[in-house]
Amino acid sequence: MRYSIGQVAKKTGLTAHTLRYYEKEGLLPFVQKTGSGLRVFSDTDIGWLEMIECLKGVGMSLKGIKQYIDWFREGDETLPQRLEMFLQQRAHLEKQMEQLNKHMAKINYKIHLYTEAVRLGSLEKAHQNKELQAEQQRVYGDMF
Amino acid sequence: MRYSIGQVAKKTGLTAHTLRYYEKEGLLPFVQKTGSGLRVFSDTDIGWLEMIECLKGVGMSLKGIKQYIDWFREGDETLPQRLEMFLQQRAHLEKQMEQLNKHMAKINYKIHLYTEAVRLGSLEKAHQNKELQAEQQRVYGDMF
DNA sequence: GTAATCTTTAGAGTTAACTCTAAGTCAATA
DNA sequence: TATTGACTTAGAGTTAACTCTAAAGATTAC
Numbered sequence: 001m002r003y004s005i006g007q008v009a010k011k012t013g014l015t016a017h018t019l020r021y022y023e024k025e026g027l028l029p030f031v032q033k034t035g036s037g038l039r040v041f042s043d044t045d046i047g048w049l050e051m052i053e054c055l056k057g058v059g060m061s062l063k064g065i066k067q068y069i070d071w072f073r074e075g076d077e078t079l080p081q082r083l084e085m086f087l088q089q090r091a092h093l094e095k096q097m098e099q100l101n102k103h104m105a106k107i108n109y110k111i112h113l114y115t116e117a118v119r120l121g122s123l124e125k126a127h128q129n130k131e132l133q134a135e136q137q138r139v140y141g142d143m144f
Numbered sequence: 145m146r147y148s149i150g151q152v153a154k155k156t157g158l159t160a161h162t163l164r165y166y167e168k169e170g171l172l173p174f175v176q177k178t179g180s181g182l183r184v185f186s187d188t189d190i191g192w193l194e195m196i197e198c199l200k201g202v203g204m205s206l207k208g209i210k211q212y213i214d215w216f217r218e219g220d221e222t223l224p225q226r227l228e229m230f231l232q233q234r235a236h237l238e239k240q241m242e243q244l245n246k247h248m249a250k251i252n253y254k255i256h257l258y259t260e261a262v263r264l265g266s267l268e269k270a271h272q273n274k275e276l277q278a279e280q281q282r283v284y285g286d287m288f
Numbered sequence: 289g290t291a292a293t294c295t296t297t298a299g300a301g302t303t304a305a306c307t308c309t310a311a312g313t314c315a316a317t318a
Numbered sequence: 319t320a321t322t323g324a325c326t327t328a329g330a331g332t333t334a335a336c337t338c339t340a341a342a343g344a345t346t347a348c
Contacts, residue, residue, distance in 0.1 A: 018335085018336065034263075036345095037295085038296075047284075054250050054251070055245070057243055062335070076265060079258060080207060083258035083262050093247065093248055093326090097243065100244070103201050104234070104237055106195075107230055110230045111231060118223045123220060140191075148320080161306075161307055162305085169305095181325080181327090182325060182326075289330095289348100292346085293346075294344075295342100296341100296342080296343070296344085301337075304333100305332085305334100308331070308332075312325105312327085313324105313326065315322100315323090316323090317320100317321085318320105
């Protein structure tokens, strides 16, 4: 299948502006153009956009993503670099997920605390609840 | 305990510049000053910084964090808003973690693929591995 | 065929979150 | 007392990642 920039924008949720910007930054080197200059996206290009979304989602910068795409274009001699990059991203992602789990515990504590506070009409009083105090101890050491 | 801005910077990993910036943006309304204008951070302030780090970590903007701090300062009449905010953050965080799990599956596939590609000296050949093809089917529908 | 819509370009503007500078003040040490 | 290093301020500068503009050309629907 072939897609115009507008169709790709709808499909991916990115704007046409953003897609042109990505191309300008070297992230979409495989997109074709018609004789009159219009971009024509293939399913392969959509696949690249999904990969870009994944790498952005795990915290890579556009510059880092471009590096990967450049390595890809250089062919099999850059296989080790690409493997190394993915290994690093996995390590980074693992730390990120660990952090998010800790954050989730804090947020859950807050939800319990504020649910009780709303019920009692007072944050002060909710803080006196023994179970909440115990949860706070497990999760943090703070008081906000 | 009392801390200078430099000590807090070391403790938190933020720079003194960033701490002043947070204060200017209204994120640290409880920090005291000496007669001569030096900031004096308390353990309570460190606690607020930890909360700020958590909220930033789950994707809140400084503006959103300031809103929470402002509500906190307004007292018990804003308890429902604060509860609502934390409920929204939890929902957001859940989606985020789900996304990260999907990203992790893709990254793991890439690691398997590139490990094999490095062994064989060819990405093309690695793609012919049936197990990798099956993993790819499970994880995506793409080829990058 | 014409009106409406889509796409093109180069380049300027925006936003969030820092990050730094300059000129001066303060505190601790030799 | 002099030096060293941390701290103060207002405000300018930076960076990443968009986001938009304007004017013109291309495509689609009727």
